[in-house]
Amino acid sequence: MxxxxxxxxxxxxxxxxxxxxxxxxxxxxxxxxxxxxxxxxxxxxxxxxxxxxxxxxxxxxxxxxxxxGGGEEEKMKDLKEAFEMYDADGNGFITPMELKKMLSRLGEFKSIEECKAMIKQFDLNGDGAISFEEFQLMMQ
Known part of the structure; x- marks a missing residue:
């Protein structure tokens, strides 16, 4: 170290x-x-x-x-907090609209179509949203 x-x-x-x-x-x-x-x-x-x-x-x-780097437990906690920032309605999925809203709050303005395309890259099951498991894979 x-x-x-x-x-x-x-x-x-x-x-x-x-x-x-x-x-x-x-x-x-x-x-x-x-x-x-x-x-x-x-x-x-x-x-x-x-x-x-x-x-x-x-x-x-x-x-x-x-x-x-923190321990695995700390990393998982941080990842969950980041996911929850995007999952505004708390249903366990990041939708294109939630992604659009979060990005605009961060000063990055994207259309719904652009957000759909971003989600599609990591949407393994094709449901049009990002689950926490998909988010974990995306963040690795």
Whole structure:
């Protein structure tokens, strides 16, 4: 495992504005520079599940948790929380309309047809919605 100083140095790399915390846009931007792809809304969802104090940013403690990875139980809890954010009516499925609403709240505006196409990519049973099991596979 890395030492605290090494985590701090990595955090500073991601922290473009120098406030000691990583925002969704900073995370998305730096990953893009490294050849990765994480849209801002995806980074916001990731940060929301890892953010221990609710400020919408990753501080050093959150960042260490991300880098070292929590236990399987913690990961499952975070995944369920992320799923529930999208499953607005709580029926256990993410529909195209729920996906559209969540994405628009995150500043990513998609049509219903675009949301249907996004869901279709991971809809293993063809019911037009994403179950928690399908969501788990999608997030791996």
């Amino acid at each position: 890395l030492r605290s100083e090494q985590y701090e140095r990595i955090l500073r790399y991601f922290d473009r504005d120098g406030d000691g915390k990583i925002s969704a846009s900073e995370l998305s931007h730096r990953l893009a520079l490294m050849g990765g792809e994480l849209k801002v809304y995806e980074a916001e969802v990731a940060i929301e599940t890892l953010d221990s104090n609710g400020d919408g940013l990753l501080d050093l403690e959150d960042f260490i948790g991300l880098m070292e």
